[in-house]
Amino acid sequence: MADDDISIRTSGLNHWFGTGEARKQALFDIGLRIARGSFIVMVGPSGSGKTTLLTLLGCLREVQEGSVVLLGQELRHATTAQSVRLRRRLGFIFQAHNLHESLTARQNVMMGLQVKGRLNRETADEAAAHVLSILGLSDRLDYLPANLSGGQNQRVAIGRALVGNPDVVLADEPTAALDWETAAKVVDLLKQLGQARGTTTVMVTHDNRILDRADRILTLQDGRLVADDSRRV
Template sequence: MANTIERDRIVEARGLNHWFGSGDARKQALFDIDLTLERGSFTVLMGPSGSGKTTLLTLIGCLRAVQDGTVRLMGHELNGASEADLTALRRRLGFIFQSHNLHESLTATQNVIMGVQVRGRVSDKLARQAAARALGLVGLSDRLDYRPGNLSGGQKQRVAVARALVGNPAMVLADEPTAALDKDSAADVIDLLKRLGAERGTTTLLVTHDNRILDRADRILTLEDGRIVATTEVS
């Protein structure tokens, strides 16, 4: 039973603290964060700007080094982990950001293929097939060869979502992914992530100020001044 429970915990953070700067300019950004994320769950991080949401997201996503406390990601301790181990873990994650960060000279398929390539070597044929499946998943099967300049804002963000999902990641970390989207496009993105949680066990941790999507979360964590001040379970 203990092993089953541990496998279901994608993230476990205990006593997590983080600082920026050094000397007199050193400032603490996170204070004694305790957090558990279960496999397949959809968790939203809320809070004012500067509260530590993105810092927490990047620590869990192996984009910053853990300084103090413990963070276990898919059973691997991040505090003190080697760069090779962190890189291997990042390849098992999907990242979505507010800015879609698409290459304007590449087609939708080619942009998504980049998400395949960062996860290891694969043939061009298999990469294209995986990209086409991911774009179909986000409703863009008829836009495979379109470049970003010929896509709407919502379609560009869907390409970015497909790029994050193409490797079937164990976890998706999203930073304000719906901020630039209209209501329907935002709902489509969130509903897709929810469906992946139910069908594939994909865990989502999403930073947002978007009140339109809160009712779709399983749990809402509120950060203020680097501390989790409220946890709300959404029925």
């Protein structure tokens, strides 16, 4: 793959938690090349380093050793301003939806545009309503999180991540609270974004239902990349 076709590249990536005698290595020599527009799934047992790797790719942790190049920018020793600019090009979906309890579904999704510095009230309102409609929530636009189910709140969080048309989506267990029909719809939407505009998705999951939809499956164990099924790429 040419560099222009790569969204994420890592080499020699190591990471530790703690200090002194309590210092423990969490990732070991992770090397990856992730193609633009691909739908990548990361699997492995709890504690294998999946979420740690995801947060490093998303500029949410400092790169300690090795290299992470995200959308052409080296993250090791990146300035705060560089990291902020990159995060504005990303969409994050976490298992805990982290919605603002005082804001409606529509307003929570609009926040996804505000943090990217793209808030024209009218167009943001339309964009939020559109993405929530795609996710099956057109009749819940003005509901507060307390009046939505767990699965509906997760869909709002997914809409918040996608509304700004991110270049890369980083998702940690996004389908855990969803029924299969809704989970399949979310995965298909992410794949459509990859095909239509080159959005790259990296998803951590224990949800075996979606593995056959992945372009590539990465398996982590004890902080090491032990398998890379790239047959579909």
